Amino acid sequence: MSLKETIENEYKKSLKSKDKIKISTYRLILSSIKDLDILNRSGPNKKETNDEDIKKLFKKMMKQRAESIEIYKKNNRSDLLEVEQNEYDILSSFLPKQLNEQDTKKICEEIISKLGANSVKDMGKVMGEIKKQHADEIDFSKAGALIKQLLNKQS
Template sequence: MIRDDVKAAQISSMKSGDKPTLAAVRLILAKIKDRDIELRGKAPPADDDAMVVEVMQKMIKQRRESIDMYRKGGRDELADAEQGELEVIERFLPAQMDEAATRAAIETIKAETGAASVKDMGRVMAALKSRHGAELDMSQASRLVKESLA
Protein backbone atom coordinates (compact mmCIF):
# COMPACT_ATOMS: atom_id res chain seq x y z
CA MET A 1 0.00 0.00 0.00
CA ILE A 2 1.13 3.50 -0.81
CA ARG A 3 0.26 4.70 2.69
CA ASP A 4 2.74 2.20 4.16
CA ASP A 5 5.43 3.32 1.71
CA VAL A 6 4.95 6.93 2.80
CA LYS A 7 5.19 5.99 6.47
CA ALA A 8 8.37 3.98 5.79
CA ALA A 9 9.84 6.96 3.95
CA GLN A 10 9.08 9.14 6.97
CA ILE A 11 11.01 6.81 9.24
CA SER A 12 13.97 6.48 6.88
CA SER A 13 14.19 10.24 6.29
CA MET A 14 14.14 10.82 10.07
CA LYS A 15 16.97 8.34 10.53
CA SER A 16 19.03 9.79 7.70
CA GLY A 17 18.40 13.41 8.70
CA ASP A 18 16.94 14.35 5.30
CA LYS A 19 14.88 17.33 6.44
CA PRO A 20 13.40 18.40 3.07
CA THR A 21 12.13 14.88 2.36
CA LEU A 22 10.84 14.53 5.91
CA ALA A 23 8.90 17.79 5.62
CA ALA A 24 7.32 16.73 2.32
CA VAL A 25 6.44 13.27 3.65
CA ARG A 26 4.83 14.82 6.70
CA LEU A 27 2.74 17.04 4.42
CA ILE A 28 1.58 13.96 2.51
CA LEU A 29 0.66 12.14 5.72
CA ALA A 30 -1.20 15.20 7.01
CA LYS A 31 -3.27 15.45 3.83
CA ILE A 32 -4.06 11.73 3.96
CA LYS A 33 -5.11 12.09 7.60
CA ASP A 34 -7.34 15.04 6.64
CA ARG A 35 -9.05 12.89 4.01
CA ASP A 36 -9.47 10.07 6.53
CA ILE A 37 -11.21 12.53 8.86
CA GLU A 38 -13.46 13.75 6.04
CA LEU A 39 -14.51 10.17 5.33
CA ARG A 40 -15.38 9.30 8.94
CA GLY A 41 -18.94 8.13 9.31
CA LYS A 42 -19.17 7.34 5.62
CA ALA A 43 -18.51 4.02 3.94
CA PRO A 44 -14.78 3.36 3.84
CA PRO A 45 -13.21 3.73 0.40
CA ALA A 46 -13.13 0.49 -1.58
CA ASP A 47 -9.50 1.05 -2.49
CA ASP A 48 -7.27 2.89 -0.02
CA ASP A 49 -4.54 3.32 -2.64
CA ALA A 50 -6.97 5.08 -4.98
CA MET A 51 -7.88 7.54 -2.23
CA VAL A 52 -4.22 8.17 -1.40
CA VAL A 53 -3.36 8.66 -5.09
CA GLU A 54 -6.22 11.13 -5.44
CA VAL A 55 -4.90 13.12 -2.47
CA MET A 56 -1.37 13.15 -3.88
CA GLN A 57 -2.53 14.14 -7.36
CA LYS A 58 -4.30 17.11 -5.85
CA MET A 59 -1.13 18.02 -3.98
CA ILE A 60 0.88 17.78 -7.20
CA LYS A 61 -1.56 20.05 -9.01
CA GLN A 62 -1.28 22.61 -6.21
CA ARG A 63 2.51 22.46 -6.29
CA ARG A 64 2.65 22.95 -10.06
CA GLU A 65 0.36 25.98 -9.84
CA SER A 66 2.48 27.43 -7.03
CA ILE A 67 5.70 26.87 -8.97
CA ASP A 68 4.25 28.76 -11.96
CA MET A 69 3.13 31.65 -9.78
CA TYR A 70 6.44 31.85 -7.93
CA ARG A 71 8.44 31.79 -11.18
CA LYS A 72 6.26 34.54 -12.67
CA GLY A 73 6.71 36.57 -9.48
CA GLY A 74 10.49 36.16 -9.50
CA ARG A 75 10.54 34.06 -6.33
CA ASP A 76 12.80 31.27 -7.54
CA GLU A 77 13.79 30.14 -4.04
CA LEU A 78 10.14 29.42 -3.19
CA ALA A 79 9.62 27.73 -6.56
CA ASP A 80 12.64 25.50 -5.89
CA ALA A 81 11.23 24.50 -2.50
CA GLU A 82 7.89 23.61 -4.11
CA GLN A 83 9.73 21.67 -6.82
CA GLY A 84 11.50 19.63 -4.14
CA GLU A 85 8.17 18.77 -2.50
CA LEU A 86 6.71 17.90 -5.90
CA GLU A 87 9.53 15.45 -6.60
CA VAL A 88 9.03 13.73 -3.25
CA ILE A 89 5.29 13.39 -3.81
CA GLU A 90 5.78 11.99 -7.32
CA ARG A 91 8.04 9.24 -5.96
CA PHE A 92 5.06 7.58 -4.30
CA LEU A 93 2.66 7.68 -7.24
CA PRO A 94 2.28 4.72 -9.59
CA ALA A 95 3.91 5.12 -12.99
CA GLN A 96 1.98 7.62 -15.05
CA MET A 97 0.72 6.87 -18.56
CA ASP A 98 2.54 8.70 -21.32
CA GLU A 99 0.69 10.78 -23.90
CA ALA A 100 0.52 7.99 -26.50
CA ALA A 101 -0.95 5.50 -24.02
CA THR A 102 -3.43 8.14 -22.84
CA ARG A 103 -4.54 8.83 -26.42
CA ALA A 104 -4.97 5.08 -27.03
CA ALA A 105 -7.10 4.73 -23.88
CA ILE A 106 -9.23 7.70 -24.96
CA GLU A 107 -9.80 6.22 -28.41
CA THR A 108 -10.81 2.88 -26.87
CA ILE A 109 -13.31 4.55 -24.56
CA LYS A 110 -14.66 6.71 -27.39
CA ALA A 111 -15.31 3.58 -29.45
CA GLU A 112 -16.99 1.80 -26.53
CA THR A 113 -19.22 4.71 -25.54
CA GLY A 114 -19.92 5.97 -29.06
CA ALA A 115 -18.70 9.44 -28.13
CA ALA A 116 -18.57 11.76 -31.13
CA SER A 117 -18.67 15.34 -29.89
CA VAL A 118 -17.63 17.54 -27.02
CA LYS A 119 -21.09 16.94 -25.53
CA ASP A 120 -19.93 13.40 -24.74
CA MET A 121 -16.82 14.56 -22.91
CA GLY A 122 -18.30 13.87 -19.48
CA ARG A 123 -18.95 10.22 -20.26
CA VAL A 124 -15.47 9.75 -21.70
CA MET A 125 -13.81 11.46 -18.73
CA ALA A 126 -15.84 9.41 -16.22
CA ALA A 127 -14.87 6.14 -17.91
CA LEU A 128 -11.25 7.26 -18.20
CA LYS A 129 -11.09 8.20 -14.53
CA SER A 130 -12.67 4.94 -13.37
CA ARG A 131 -10.27 2.82 -15.43
CA HIS A 132 -7.04 4.80 -15.33
CA GLY A 133 -7.51 7.46 -12.63
CA ALA A 134 -4.40 6.53 -10.66
CA GLU A 135 -2.19 6.49 -13.73
CA LEU A 136 -3.31 9.75 -15.32
CA ASP A 137 -2.84 13.44 -14.90
CA MET A 138 -6.52 14.27 -15.33
CA SER A 139 -5.86 17.83 -16.52
CA GLN A 140 -3.71 16.50 -19.36
CA ALA A 141 -6.30 13.80 -20.06
CA SER A 142 -9.04 16.44 -20.20
CA ARG A 143 -7.08 18.42 -22.78
CA LEU A 144 -6.49 15.29 -24.88
CA VAL A 145 -10.17 14.26 -24.71
CA LYS A 146 -11.19 17.75 -25.84
CA GLU A 147 -8.77 17.56 -28.78
CA SER A 148 -10.02 14.11 -29.69
CA LEU A 149 -13.70 15.07 -29.61
CA ALA A 150 -13.35 18.44 -31.34
Protein backbone atom coordinates in the same frame (compact mmCIF):
# COMPACT_ATOMS: atom_id res chain seq x y z
CA MET B 1 2.30 -2.87 3.59
CA SER B 2 -0.17 0.00 3.25
CA LEU B 3 0.71 3.29 1.64
CA LYS B 4 0.51 5.05 5.01
CA GLU B 5 2.98 2.58 6.56
CA THR B 6 5.35 3.04 3.62
CA ILE B 7 5.26 6.81 4.09
CA GLU B 8 5.86 6.46 7.83
CA ASN B 9 8.90 4.25 7.11
CA GLU B 10 10.26 6.78 4.60
CA TYR B 11 9.74 9.52 7.19
CA LYS B 12 11.78 7.56 9.74
CA LYS B 13 14.56 7.03 7.16
CA SER B 14 14.65 10.75 6.43
CA LEU B 15 14.88 11.51 10.16
CA LYS B 16 17.86 9.17 10.49
CA SER B 17 19.60 10.70 7.48
CA LYS B 18 18.73 14.24 8.66
CA ASP B 19 17.37 15.20 5.22
CA LYS B 20 15.49 18.40 6.10
CA ILE B 21 13.59 18.64 2.82
CA LYS B 22 12.25 15.10 3.03
CA ILE B 23 11.48 15.44 6.75
CA SER B 24 9.31 18.51 6.19
CA THR B 25 7.58 16.96 3.17
CA TYR B 26 6.81 13.68 4.96
CA ARG B 27 5.50 15.64 7.97
CA LEU B 28 3.24 17.57 5.63
CA ILE B 29 2.03 14.34 4.01
CA LEU B 30 1.43 12.56 7.34
CA SER B 31 -0.41 15.60 8.67
CA SER B 32 -2.68 15.62 5.60
CA ILE B 33 -3.33 11.89 6.01
CA LYS B 34 -4.20 12.44 9.67
CA ASP B 35 -6.66 15.19 8.66
CA LEU B 36 -8.17 12.77 6.15
CA ASP B 37 -8.47 10.10 8.87
CA ILE B 38 -10.32 12.55 11.11
CA LEU B 39 -12.59 13.58 8.26
CA ASN B 40 -13.36 9.95 7.42
CA ARG B 41 -14.14 9.06 11.06
CA SER B 42 -16.57 11.92 11.53
CA GLY B 43 -19.69 12.69 9.58
CA PRO B 44 -22.38 10.38 8.22
CA ASN B 45 -20.13 8.07 6.16
CA LYS B 46 -17.69 6.74 8.75
CA LYS B 47 -14.93 4.59 7.28
CA GLU B 48 -11.25 3.73 7.57
CA THR B 49 -8.87 5.66 5.33
CA ASN B 50 -7.55 3.32 2.64
CA ASP B 51 -4.83 3.56 -0.02
CA GLU B 52 -7.30 4.87 -2.63
CA ASP B 53 -8.23 7.77 -0.33
CA ILE B 54 -4.55 8.56 0.15
CA LYS B 55 -3.90 8.41 -3.62
CA LYS B 56 -6.74 10.90 -4.21
CA LEU B 57 -5.23 13.14 -1.53
CA PHE B 58 -1.82 12.91 -3.23
CA LYS B 59 -3.28 13.83 -6.62
CA LYS B 60 -4.92 16.87 -5.06
CA MET B 61 -1.66 17.86 -3.34
CA MET B 62 0.30 17.36 -6.56
CA LYS B 63 -2.15 19.55 -8.46
CA GLN B 64 -1.63 22.30 -5.87
CA ARG B 65 2.14 21.94 -6.16
CA ALA B 66 1.99 22.05 -9.97
CA GLU B 67 0.00 25.31 -9.85
CA SER B 68 2.48 26.81 -7.40
CA ILE B 69 5.41 25.70 -9.56
CA GLU B 70 3.94 27.53 -12.57
CA ILE B 71 3.43 30.71 -10.54
CA TYR B 72 6.96 30.58 -9.13
CA LYS B 73 8.42 30.04 -12.61
CA LYS B 74 6.58 33.12 -13.93
CA ASN B 75 7.79 35.23 -11.01
CA ASN B 76 11.39 33.91 -11.02
CA ARG B 77 11.20 32.63 -7.44
CA SER B 78 13.71 29.80 -7.72
CA ASP B 79 13.96 29.43 -3.92
CA LEU B 80 10.25 28.64 -3.56
CA LEU B 81 10.18 26.74 -6.85
CA GLU B 82 12.79 24.27 -5.58
CA VAL B 83 10.79 23.50 -2.41
CA GLU B 84 7.56 22.91 -4.35
CA GLN B 85 9.35 20.78 -6.96
CA ASN B 86 10.87 18.57 -4.25
CA GLU B 87 7.46 18.10 -2.62
CA TYR B 88 5.91 17.32 -6.00
CA ASP B 89 8.62 14.73 -6.76
CA ILE B 90 8.18 13.00 -3.40
CA LEU B 91 4.39 12.89 -3.76
CA SER B 92 4.59 11.54 -7.31
CA SER B 93 6.94 8.77 -6.20
CA PHE B 94 4.04 7.15 -4.31
CA LEU B 95 1.66 7.15 -7.27
CA PRO B 96 1.69 4.99 -10.39
CA LYS B 97 3.58 6.50 -13.30
CA GLN B 98 1.40 8.85 -15.37
CA LEU B 99 1.16 8.18 -19.10
CA ASN B 100 2.74 10.69 -21.45
CA GLU B 101 0.69 12.82 -23.83
CA GLN B 102 1.09 10.49 -26.83
CA ASP B 103 -0.15 7.43 -24.91
CA THR B 104 -2.98 9.45 -23.38
CA LYS B 105 -4.04 10.67 -26.83
CA LYS B 106 -3.95 7.12 -28.20
CA ILE B 107 -6.17 5.85 -25.36
CA CYS B 108 -8.58 8.77 -25.85
CA GLU B 109 -8.83 8.06 -29.58
CA GLU B 110 -9.47 4.35 -28.96
CA ILE B 111 -12.24 5.01 -26.44
CA ILE B 112 -13.86 7.69 -28.63
CA SER B 113 -14.03 5.27 -31.56
CA LYS B 114 -15.16 2.36 -29.34
CA LEU B 115 -18.02 4.42 -27.89
CA GLY B 116 -18.86 6.02 -31.24
CA ALA B 117 -18.59 9.48 -29.71
CA ASN B 118 -18.85 12.22 -32.30
CA SER B 119 -19.49 15.51 -30.50
CA VAL B 120 -18.52 17.38 -27.35
CA LYS B 121 -21.88 16.26 -25.90
CA ASP B 122 -20.38 12.76 -25.59
CA MET B 123 -17.43 14.00 -23.54
CA GLY B 124 -18.92 12.79 -20.24
CA LYS B 125 -19.30 9.23 -21.56
CA VAL B 126 -15.73 9.20 -22.85
CA MET B 127 -14.29 10.59 -19.58
CA GLY B 128 -16.31 8.07 -17.58
CA GLU B 129 -14.93 5.17 -19.60
CA ILE B 130 -11.36 6.45 -19.30
CA LYS B 131 -11.76 6.80 -15.53
CA LYS B 132 -13.02 3.20 -15.33
CA GLN B 133 -10.12 1.77 -17.31
CA HIS B 134 -7.18 4.08 -16.53
CA ALA B 135 -7.94 5.88 -13.25
CA ASP B 136 -4.41 5.89 -11.85
CA GLU B 137 -2.36 6.39 -14.97
CA ILE B 138 -3.93 9.39 -16.73
CA ASP B 139 -3.89 13.08 -15.83
CA PHE B 140 -7.55 13.95 -16.38
CA SER B 141 -6.99 17.67 -16.83
CA LYS B 142 -4.82 16.87 -19.86
CA ALA B 143 -7.15 14.10 -21.04
CA GLY B 144 -10.15 16.43 -20.90
CA ALA B 145 -8.47 18.95 -23.19
CA LEU B 146 -7.39 16.18 -25.59
CA ILE B 147 -10.87 14.66 -25.74
CA LYS B 148 -12.45 18.05 -26.41
CA GLN B 149 -9.94 18.68 -29.18
CA LEU B 150 -10.52 15.24 -30.76
CA LEU B 151 -14.31 15.54 -30.57
CA ASN B 152 -14.27 19.05 -32.06
CA LYS B 153 -12.32 17.72 -35.08
CA GLN B 154 -14.99 15.10 -35.69
CA SER B 155 -17.99 17.43 -35.65
